[in-house]
Amino acid sequence: MDLCDRGLLLDHSVESIFYLFPRLSELADDEWLPVWKFEKLVAFSQGPSTLPLRNPSPELGLVPPGDWVQQDKGEQEREECWTEVQKKMTPWRLGMVEQGPELQLAPQQRAARLGKLHSALLVVASLIDKPTNLGGLCRTCEIFGASGLVLDSLRHVSDKHFQSLSVSAELWLPLLEVKPAELSRFLLQQKERGYCIVGVEQTANSHSLQDYRFPERTLLLLGNEREGIPAPLLQLLDVCVEIPQQGVVRSLNVHVSAALLVWEYTRQHRAPPGGPGGPGGPGGAHPSKAL
Numbered sequence: 619m620d621l622c623d624r625g626l627l628l629d630h631s632v633e634s635i636f637y638l639f640p641r642l643s644e645l646a647d648d649e650w651l652p653v654w655k656f657e658k659l660v661a662f663s664q665g666p667s668t669l670p671l672r673n674p675s676p677e678l679g680l681v682p683p684g685d686w687v688q689q690d691k692g693e694q695e696r697e698e699c700w701t702e703v704q705k706k707m708t709p710w711r712l713g714m715v716e717q718g719p720e721l722q723l724a725p726q727q728r729a730a731r732l733g734k735l736h737s738a739l740l741v742v743a744s745l746i747d748k749p750t751n752l753g754g755l756c757r758t759c760e761i762f763g764a765s766g767l768v769l770d771s772l773r774h775v776s777d778k779h780f781q782s783l784s785v786s787a788e789l790w791l792p793l794l795e796v797k798p799a800e801l802s803r804f805l806l807q808q809k810e811r812g813y814c815i816v817g818v819e820q821t822a823n824s825h826s827l828q829d830y831r832f833p834e835r836t837l838l839l840l841g842n843e844r845e846g847i848p849a850p851l852l853q854l855l856d857v858c859v860e861i862p863q864q865g866v867v868r869s870l871n872v873h874v875s876a877a878l879l880v881w882e883y884t885r886q887h888r889a890p891p892g893g894p895g896g897p898g899g900p901g902g903a904h905p906s907k908a909l
Contacts, residue, residue, distance in 0.1 A: 742768040745842040753783030754873040760787035762884045813837040817855040824860040
């Protein structure tokens with residue numbers, strides 16, 4: 619995108635700097651700050667400022683997003699070189715309800731407002747008790763479009779260690795509370811709804827992750843950090859999946875194990891937009907809706 623052609627001086631506004639340019643640069647959606655977030659600030663609410671809130675023309679807002687590249691010309695300008703620019707940044711903390719009306723919506727309604735898609739994968743982490751693992755799981759599930767994450771208590775969400783790993787993912791991912799004592803009934807209910815119950819565990823009959831094909835409606839049950847999945851719950855599983863390993867240590871961190879399986883599920887059910895199994899197509903990701 620040629621900034622000169624876009625009229626940089628004309629489009630010098632809060633809207634361009636904090637919303638339009640990040641969108642055109644294809645930064646993460648949670649890096650875009652819409653104008654209404656600034657309208658509540660005293661500096662803008664009391665009248666005109668040296669930096670206008672909005673652009674006088676909607677032209678820049680109609681430009682489709684494109685890769686943000688940095689053009690580097692040699693001293694003689696005989697050859698053009700294109701350099702990659704990192705688009706990943708630390709998400710803004712959006713934990714305050716006062717920050718915007720969309721945070722009054724259910725998580726997947728908020729995600730739908732941003733055009734996010736989700737799969738049918740449901741991740742159950744009721745046996746996990748470390749806030750850091752749960753926060754990392756929340757972030758992983760949101761990034762890869764899981765339909766929801768089940769915790770033993772929703773109080774984990776307010777834990778500072780959870781939040782340091784989730785980086786606001788809990789605002790965009792449906793969370794459900796199911797106590798460990800209620801897991802048996804919950805798993806049976808999900809079976810009746812057509813879910814395949816997959817356990818992440820090393821057993822005598824486990825399937826290797828590299829060979830296993832995940833059904834679209836998959837419930838992924840994660841074991842406790844120390845004890846794994848209890849024997850009574852193992853009997854309710856449709857299949858156990860384990861990760862092939864080559865090292866001496868025979869156990870991965872539960873969040874790492876879950877991330878590998880969630881990504882493999884996503885990889886198997888991922889397809890080009892509009893194609894079979896892709897967004898809007900059969901068997902792929904679907905527009906966000908309530909769990």
